Amino acid sequence: MSTAPPSPATWPDWSGPTEHCMPPQGSAGSAAALDWLEALGERQGWPTRTRMALALCADEALANIALHARTPAGAPAQRWLSCGPTAAGLALCIEDDGLPFDPTTQPSPELADSLDEMAIGGHGLRLMRHYLHQLLYQRTSERNRLLLEVAWPQTP
Template sequence: MAAPAAGTLISAIEVGAQIDDITEATSWLGVVALEEGWPDATRFALELSLEEALTNVVSYGFRGAHAAPHIRIECYRLPERRVAVRLIDNGVPFDPTNVSEPETPDSIEDAKIGGHGVQLMRHFLETLAYAREGEENQLTLVAGVAGGGA
């Protein structure tokens, strides 16, 4: 699998497919953010987006899957003061970039819980890209690090 365009791998981690493993992944990303000197806004955007994406993978990605779950997260330094986090899993094919935005409710009472993760990612990220490579989903989250040290 190729790195994001002109990216340099900073760090990578493999995590399990349990809800508790999401905290391990976001904590790892927080350490990377500190080591790389990302501004708080970049760290928040990527941690929130990773948490949302991983929650979907862990909750739904392995239903009906035939192989043991495998999740890898890679972090890349990109040109033009940007950073990419790529989530790779061997779950069932799912492209979150094709998810339409939820309808805006008429009132708070009409609001539905859930279904807003992809919308949050689109709001906080520069780019949200998906590819299916062989038996793996690859979701790449890209954010700028203006004001930070990367």
Template structure:
């Protein structure tokens, strides 16, 4: 069984870079195929960056972002948690990718891309925490 990753960072841009370095080391140690390692990195970066950009200021701001990654059978399960105000990015309207660029609303594409890269993506709120659980295929 490959190793698991568990890391908690403050919700700051420079800390996301440190998280990505840890993910790279995890991917190497777990001997993940390059495509899987890349998908995992993009998924974690997008979800952690969303907390940093949208949930780390103002009333109810997040004070941490906790990430765990482990293997379950033929999949990687990545969990991203924060203690910020409740927000379900999956409840937002899907972006209109057919609309002209100048007619599109700003935002929403990151979560859309994450949904395309994962087998499943779920949001829940419990114990004052937002939790996103992404399941990724282990095969490239």
């Protein structure tokens, strides 16, 4: 998986039509966005593992945006979602109008020997890095853009 800052060559192009969603702000908006993503996956017949991996990673990203992202004026950030096919599989682009924040530059915490020793925070990024083909970030037009790309399962 790539977590390097994207160049135009690594940020994938859509290879087909995209679907769009603008959920309300806050945790209710996160739930609405996940419902939209689930319905989209069912309607388009995505493989179950692909649908589950993308939903799990989207849930993590959307929850963090709802919890932490704020506009320069201090208001909760608005989110916009686009989802569609790429050459490698399927991607979800999550945009928000919050202050700049690149999660791809954040390290994953060290794994602890026990739950008592585990550091709080950062494990969602570890999960995303595990399940995604690519996790990319851009800052464009005063928006954070996070791309979650899953690869289609290989057929024998």
